[in-house]
Amino acid sequence: xxxxxxxxxxxxxxxxxxxxxxxxxxxxxxxxxxxxxxxxxxxxxxxxxxxxxxxxxxxxxxxxxxxxxxxxxxxxxxxxxxxxxxxxxxxxxxxxxxxxxxxxxxxxxxxxxxxxxxxxxxxxxxxxxxxxxxxxxxxxxxxxxxxxxxx
Numbered sequence: 001x002x003x004x005x006x007x008x009x010x011x012x013x014x015x016x017x018x019x020x021x022x023x024x025x026x027x028x029x030x031x032x033x034x035x036x037x038x039x040x041x042x043x044x045x046x047x048x049x050x051x052x053x054x055x056x057x058x059x060x061x062x063x064x065x066x067x068x069x070x071x072x073x074x075x076x077x078x079x080x081x082x083x084x085x086x087x088x089x090x091x092x093x094x095x096x097x098x099x100x101x102x103x104x105x106x107x108x109x110x111x112x113x114x115x116x117x118x119x120x121x122x123x124x125x126x127x128x129x130x131x132x133x134x135x136x137x138x139x140x141x142x143x144x145x146x147x148x149x150x151x
Contacts, residue, residue, distance in 0.1 A: 069127045071118075075107055075135040082137060095137065104135055 032043045057063030082094035085106045091099045111131050118127035 074132040
C-alpha cells in the first residue's frame with residue numbers, strides 16, 4: 001500500500017489552469033488540511049493511512065527501511081532572494097545573469113548544508129540529494145496574486 005502524494009490533485013490542477021482564482025486554490029489546499037498546535041500542516045486522511053501502514057509493518061515484521069535513498073531536487077527562487085543576494089554582492093540588477101550566477105553559488109552553499117542534514121547520524125536512512133543545476137527565477141505576473149511564471 002502506498003500513501004498518495006498529498007498535493008498531487010492540486011499540483012495537477014495548477015498545471016492545467018494557471019489562471020485559477022486565489023480563492024479556489026486556497027479552498028483546494030484547505031480541503032482536509034489544518035494546522036495543529038505544533039504549527040504543522042496535517043491531513044487526518046493521510047495520518048490514518050500512515051497509522052495503518054505502521055500497524056501493517058508492526059504486525060507482519062516487514063517494511064524494512066532502506067539504509068539509503070536518493071532525492072532529486074529542482075530549485076526555484078523568487079525576486080526577494082535575488083535582491084538579497086545581489087545587494088550583498090553589490091550587483092545592481094537582481095534579474096541579471098551576474099545575479100543569477102550569484103544566487104546559484106549561494107544556493108550551492110545552502111544545499112551543502114541540506115545534504116549534511118540528510119546524512120545526519122540520527123537518521124535511519126541516508127538521503128543523497130541530486131540537485132538540478134538549473135535553478136529558476138520566478139516572478140509574479142502583473143495583476144495576479146501568487147501566480148508565478150518562469151523566466
